[in-house]
Amino acid sequence: SSELTQDPAVSVALGQTVRITCQGDSLRNNYASWYQQKPGQAPVLVIYENNRPSGIPDRFSGSSSRNTASLIITGAQAQDEADYYCNSRDSSGNLVVFGGGTKLTVL
Amino acid sequence: QLQLQESGPGLVKPSETLSLTCAVSGGSISSSNYYWGWVRQPPGKGLEWIGSVYDRGHTYQNPSLKSRVTISVDTSKNQFSLRLSSVTAADTAVYYCARHLVNVEKSSTFFDSWGQGTLVTVSS
Numbered sequence: 001s002s003e004l005t006q007d008p009a010v011s012v013a014l015g016q017t018v019r020i021t022c023q024g025d026s027l028r029n030n031y032a033s034w035y036q037q038k039p040g041q042a043p044v045l046v047i048y049e050n051n052r053p054s055g056i057p058d059r060f061s062g063s064s065s066r067n068t069a070s071l072i073i074t075g076a077q078a079q080d081e082a083d084y085y086c087n088s089r090d091s092s093g094n095l096v097v098f099g100g101g102t103k104l105t106v107l
Numbered sequence: 108q109l110q111l112q113e114s115g116p117g118l119v120k121p122s123e124t125l126s127l128t129c130a131v132s133g134g135s136i137s138s139s140n141y142y143w144g145w146v147r148q149p150p151g152k153g154l155e156w157i158g159s160v161y162d163r164g165h166t167y168q169n170p171s172l173k174s175r176v177t178i179s180v181d182t183s184k185n186q187f188s189l190r191l192s193s194v195t196a197a198d199t200a201v202y203y204c205a206r207h208l209v210n211v212e213k214s215s216t217f218f219d220s221w222g223q224g225t226l227v228t229v230s231s
Contacts, residue, residue: 033217035154042203042221043146043154049215085154089216094167096144096156096207096216 003090004032004099011105012076020071022086022099030089032069034062037083037101046084047071073104081106109134111204111222119198119229125191129204129222136185137162143180143187144207144218147200155200159207160187194229201226 004024012018022032031050035043045053047062059080061072069088073080086099115127129143136143144159158168160178168176177190191198202225205218 029214031215042224045219048217098154101153
């Protein structure tokens with residue numbers, strides 16, 4: 001079982017704001033990173049250390065509080081419909097874990 | 108622009124060893140601060156970290172797979188490899204290679220460049 005917990009599915013109306021969360025004890029001391037994965041494609045890094053890599057739209061942002069990390073999409077677009085995974089170090093700080101993933105539907 | 112490309116057999120028999128190679132182009136595998144990792148995804152399921160290697164051969168792996176996993180790096184060919192022994196049907200997955208950044212000072216870890224992935228099926 002994953003040390004990082006995500007809601008299996010979330011939906012958002014087109015143009016609205018959505019928050020996708022990732023919970024785990026290791027997040028109290030470690031940053032989460034976030035990946036977008038569309039069907040048949042490799043994951044793409046969208047947030048690391050609450051920063052956006054070059055080329056990622058500024059509607060994507062990250063935040064964290066206590067044991068929860070959040071990926072926020074402000075003004076969701078149809079092309080944002082995808083699976084989203086969080087990733088961090090485990091509680092020992094020595095290993096790597098992924099959350100179970102959240103399927104985002106844009107209505 | 109960094110590119111990673113996985114290669115290897117798409118079909119492996121049960122109990123045999125899965126072997127994959129990731130060729131890196133557009134950058135040196137010996138670049139400091141980077142690990143090089145393997146992540147897999149069973150059909151219809153989530154991502155699972157397998158392990159990562161530093162250019163001088165230091166590796167660390169997922170404990171659930173550690174006894175079966177060997178990850179190595181060949182700096183002369185700018186590539187790194189995965190071997191997974193004693194495979195079963197549960198090892199059927201898309202296998203991705205990726206560049207892995209570990210920032211100990213910031214308590215951060217992330218994969219910033221990925222290969223396209225290769226499907227490996229374990230079946231007789």
